[in-house]
Amino acid sequence: MTSSQFFGIATILYILAMVAYISYLAFRNNSVGMLATTITVMGFISQTIAFLMRWNDFYHLLEDTGVIKSPLQGIIRAIPVTNLYESLIFFVWCLILAYLVIEWRYRNRSFGAFITPIAGLALAFIEMSGMSKEIQPLVPALQSNWLLAHVVMSFISYSLFAVSFATATMYLITTTDKKNEPAYIFWVITSGLILILLVSMGIDYVIFRVGRPDILFKKGLLLKATFLNENAFISLLSFAGALIILFGIWRYGYLIKHIIQSMNISSELLDEITYKAIAIGFPIFTLGGLIFGAIWADQAWGVYWSWDPKETWSLITWFIYAFYLHSRLLRGWRGRKIAVVASIGFAAVIFTYLGVNLLLSGLHAYGGLK
Amino acid sequence: MEQKKTFVDRIWDFFTSIKLAIVLFLLISLTSIVGTIIEQRAEPQKNIEILSKLFGSDIAPALYSILDTLQFTDMYHSWWFVSLLMLFATNLIICSLDRLPKVLRIVREEIKPLPEEIFSTLPVKREIFLNKKIDNIKPTLIGALRKHGFNLKEDSSSGQLFSQKGAFSRLGVYITHLSILIILAGALVGIFFGFKGFLNIREGMTYSVAFRGGMNWTHQDEVMVENLITLMNRAKGDIVEAARFMNTTPQELRRTLRYYGIEPLGFEIECRDFEVEFYGNSDMPKEYKSLLVVRDKDRNFDKWIEVNDPLKYKGYTFYQSSYGTWPGVKGVFKFNFIDKNGNVLEKNVSPLEDFELPGGLKAKVVDFSPALAFDETGRPFTYTAQMNNPAALVEFNRKDWSRWVLKRYPQTWQLPDGSALQFVDYWGVQYTGLQVRRDPGVWLVYLGCIIMAIGLYITFFISHKRIWLRLVPEKNGTRVLIGGSVSRNREAFERHIDSIIKEVQ
Ligand code: HEM
Numbered sequence: 001m002t003s004s005q006f007f008g009i010a011t012i013l014y015i016l017a018m019v020a021y022i023s024y025l026a027f028r029n030n031s032v033g034m035l036a037t038t039i040t041v042m043g044f045i046s047q048t049i050a051f052l053m054r055w056n057d058f059y060h061l062l063e064d065t066g067v068i069k070s071p072l073q074g075i076i077r078a079i080p081v082t083n084l085y086e087s088l089i090f091f092v093w094c095l096i097l098a099y100l101v102i103e104w105r106y107r108n109r110s111f112g113a114f115i116t117p118i119a120g121l122a123l124a125f126i127e128m129s130g131m132s133k134e135i136q137p138l139v140p141a142l143q144s145n146w147l148l149a150h151v152v153m154s155f156i157s158y159s160l161f162a163v164s165f166a167t168a169t170m171y172l173i174t175t176t177d178k179k180n181e182p183a184y185i186f187w188v189i190t191s192g193l194i195l196i197l198l199v200s201m202g203i204d205y206v207i208f209r210v211g212r213p214d215i216l217f218k219k220g221l222l223l224k225a226t227f228l229n230e231n232a233f234i235s236l237l238s239f240a241g242a243l244i245i246l247f248g249i250w251r252y253g254y255l256i257k258h259i260i261q262s263m264n265i266s267s268e269l270l271d272e273i274t275y276k277a278i279a280i281g282f283p284i285f286t287l288g289g290l291i292f293g294a295i296w297a298d299q300a301w302g303v304y305w306s307w308d309p310k311e312t313w314s315l316i317t318w319f320i321y322a323f324y325l326h327s328r329l330l331r332g333w334r335g336r337k338i339a340v341v342a343s344i345g346f347a348a349v350i351f352t353y354l355g356v357n358l359l360l361s362g363l364h365a366y367g368g369l370k
Numbered sequence: 371m372e373q374k375k376t377f378v379d380r381i382w383d384f385f386t387s388i389k390l391a392i393v394l395f396l397l398i399s400l401t402s403i404v405g406t407i408i409e410q411r412a413e414p415q416k417n418i419e420i421l422s423k424l425f426g427s428d429i430a431p432a433l434y435s436i437l438d439t440l441q442f443t444d445m446y447h448s449w450w451f452v453s454l455l456m457l458f459a460t461n462l463i464i465c466s467l468d469r470l471p472k473v474l475r476i477v478r479e480e481i482k483p484l485p486e487e488i489f490s491t492l493p494v495k496r497e498i499f500l501n502k503k504i505d506n507i508k509p510t511l512i513g514a515l516r517k518h519g520f521n522l523k524e525d526s527s528s529g530q531l532f533s534q535k536g537a538f539s540r541l542g543v544y545i546t547h548l549s550i551l552i553i554l555a556g557a558l559v560g561i562f563f564g565f566k567g568f569l570n571i572r573e574g575m576t577y578s579v580a581f582r583g584g585m586n587w588t589h590q591d592e593v594m595v596e597n598l599i600t601l602m603n604r605a606k607g608d609i610v611e612a613a614r615f616m617n618t619t620p621q622e623l624r625r626t627l628r629y630y631g632i633e634p635l636g637f638e639i640e641c642r643d644f645e646v647e648f649y650g651n652s653d654m655p656k657e658y659k660s661l662l663v664v665r666d667k668d669r670n671f672d673k674w675i676e677v678n679d680p681l682k683y684k685g686y687t688f689y690q691s692s693y694g695t696w697p698g699v700k701g702v703f704k705f706n707f708i709d710k711n712g713n714v715l716e717k718n719v720s721p722l723e724d725f726e727l728p729g730g731l732k733a734k735v736v737d738f739s740p741a742l743a744f745d746e747t748g749r750p751f752t753y754t755a756q757m758n759n760p761a762a763l764v765e766f767n768r769k770d771w772s773r774w775v776l777k778r779y780p781q782t783w784q785l786p787d788g789s790a791l792q793f794v795d796y797w798g799v800q801y802t803g804l805q806v807r808r809d810p811g812v813w814l815v816y817l818g819c820i821i822m823a824i825g826l827y828i829t830f831f832i833s834h835k836r837i838w839l840r841l842v843p844e845k846n847g848t849r850v851l852i853g854g855s856v857s858r859n860r861e862a863f864e865r866h867i868d869s870i871i872k873e874v875q
Contacts, residue, residue, distance in 0.1 A: 143678055145678070286822065294819070298812070300678045301691055312406045326392060
């Protein structure tokens with residue numbers, strides 16, 4: 001079997017796991033919970049195999065093209081995290097690993113329903129955006145040993161920030177009561193957006209991949225079935241549907257709150273996990289994302305800092321998490337306010353990673369999705 | 371006098387507040403976001419286009435002029451952004467200084483026995499019963515705790531045993547904060563005492579200066595710059611010598627050079643060759659490399675530089691950063707003629723120059739394409755101005771021998787009689803774009819980075835742990851009361867203590 005087949009299996013298992021975790025939360029049936037964990041572990045194993053196989057394939061490609069000087073250098077440089085596709089996959093792998101550790105440490109499966117959708121979102125995005133899945137040889141700038149440390153550590157920290165986002169959202173869900181509270185509206189919008197994106201990418205999948213396997217995809221199909229549909233009516237309908245979903249969550253949010261509370265998760269625990277994930281993610285991000293990135297730029301181009309949008313957005317992300325760490329020290333800022341800050345931090349992470357490439361590249365003249 | 375002090379106090383208070391830090395985090399982030407949307411140091415037209423896409427073309431020009439006035443078009447160098455960073459640094463310094471004495475006291479403080487009423491309020495508490503006499507269990511406890519890094523001391527009057535470790539970890543935050551200041555200081559040293567510029571050298575050319583860039587030279591300036599470059603080259607980069615040529619002092623010459631954004635290197639640097647290697651037959655670049663030659667008074671050497679592998683000499687670093695074709699110059703075709711027996715003859719010829727080859731063979735290059743491809747009808751065309759696939763149309767004095775010879779395709783070198791004309795290079799038209807830097811502050815930045823890594827590690831992964839034991843004799847054994855406190859990550863500490871307890875029991 002090939003690497004992409006193993007990864008295909010992992011993708012399907014993760015999506016099933018997401019469904020299972022959500023059902024587990026809804027029906028509180030322990031065997032469903034067991035099933036969810038089993039599926040996740042199997043998906044994780046399958047993805048690990050896929051990852052190692054791709055690493056191996058990549059190593060042979062580098063060996064064949066003669067850009068490596070020693071086997072060790074080859075192993076270091078062949079780690080498959082060199083393009084958008086590979087790095088998103090690696091992000092999912094780290095996130096699932098982090099989740100499994102949390103499930104095991106806190107002996108509680110209900111986090112799964114909030115963390116696996118983030119992985120699902122990344123996987124659906126990979127599938128529908130039409131990004132290249134090919135193994136590509138290394139362009140000159142990527143031929144550096146710093147690649148490994150920089151990218152791997154960045155993505156470990158991103159996955160920890162994703163965890164903190166999930167638990168911060170859960171915290172907001174369990175601690176807000178009034179429907180007109182800003183924090184309540186905030187979590188309705190953040191979790192609603194994720195749900196809406198998941199649903200619309202699911203529709204993309206059903207319509208384009210299952211329904212029309214005959215067409216060849218070159219460009220992204222992201223949201224083409226719904227919001228970006230050529231038919232203005234369907235597009236309008238989609239926005240209306242999105243509003244209905246948001247309204248539904250807003251109206252019946254207390255049900256989610258009851259479910260989480262019935263799972264024996266206290267808000268203190270959620271706050272603590274949020275803080276811990278950031279307290280581990282922050283130093284890793286600082287060292288791997290900012291410092292190693294700067295050293296690499298220094299060695300490749302002779303500027304350790306050039307205020308380009310990617311660098312600047314990493315710095316913004318860093319500042320927001322510094323904001324989070326320091327606002328905990330302010331009297332009266334514990335709780336909801338800083339959970340909101342943690343959520344915004346993750347939004348900045350997503351923008352640093354995807355937004356700079358996808359949105360700013362539409363404005364500026366540099367590469368987006370290839 | 372009295373009033374002045376309260377004023378200073380007020381400023382001090384202003385800068386010690388974390389609230390200010392929070393506001394600054396927010397302000398720097400928000401303004402930076404604008405800076406990533408507006409392209410920095412770009413032509414106005416570019417940004418007006420961007421603004422048109424976002425807000426419509428009606429208000430884009432007006433919006434642009436507002437943003438331009440507010441210096442958002444070069445915001446990371448604007449006075450207000452630099453002021454924000456300065457405020458941030460001041461906040462950091464004063465806030466840290468304000469708290470440091472208290473923290474130092476805690477770090478230095480010896481651990482003391484606790485009165486019973488405080489002992490009972492410790493956040494971590496355990497109680498175990500051991501069926502041994504006090505004097506027998508003391509060594510066991512001391513031994514078990516020493517294995518975990520706690521060296522127990524005994525207080526003779528209260529009989530309490532206690533120990534602490536990791537007190538220094540409370541300084542982690544301050545080490546982290548200090549590292550930020552060191553990095554900022556390093557950046558400032560680089561900005562004020564360093565040089566960041568570029569140098570485009572065509573193959574075969576030599577320079578002894580580099581250029582700061584971003585200068586707006588008038589035509590007159592350009593003439594002057596040309597003269598200065600020639601002068602410096604004639605003096606082989608030696609500024610004293612160059613000043614003598616010009617009948618001026620080295621200081622004066624240095625000042626003139628600085629005015630025009632010219633950095634005298636003090637040695638000569640030549641680009642002997644520039645090459646792009648590609649993956650297989652694709653146009654995907656595998657490596658950009660330049661053969662640089664350094665000529666100094668007492669030392670000559672050369673080095674191939676690549677992306678990620680620069681040349682360093684006398685405080686300057688030359689990075690491979692771009693490349694291109696120099697407009698309006700003629701190069702030299704470098705051929706190897708390989709006869710049927712494998713003998714190699716090197717030929718360097720100009721375009722349209724007749725050249726003789728063994729066996730009465732004559733040839734000349736009549737056309738050149740930097741990137742040759744053929745369309746469906748077989749007609750040749752150039753697909754990019756870069757030298758991705760250099761090709762020479764060579765005419766021979768034999769009928770039907772004329773052909774395109776391609777550098778990247780050895781099969782095109784073969785001639786009908788079994789000999790071959792290897793196209794080695796079209797040399798002297800490409801330039802290598804070097805980023806040139808001298809940064810006396812970079813070591814400070816690196817030092818700051820190392821210190822930051824250490825500081826963050828200490829802050830988040832080491833904690834100040836304190837532990838107290840009270841031994842209460844009972845009928846057939848001893849009750850051991852354990853109390854502890856920790857500066858962070860209490861659960862891990864509790865697990866740690868529980869594992870120690872298991873060992874003792
Ligand atoms: C981006 C820059 C900064 C970084 C990376 C940073 C980093 C940190 C870290 C990691 C902590 C420990 C937080 C925790 O234990 O959860 C901390 C604490 C703290 N920071 Fe900063 N900091 C920065 C800027 C500032 C500024 C500008 C101030 C000025 C007021 C400040 C004041 C403090 C204070 C007072 C503490 C608490 C110290 C204590 O707990 O004793 N920090 N900082």
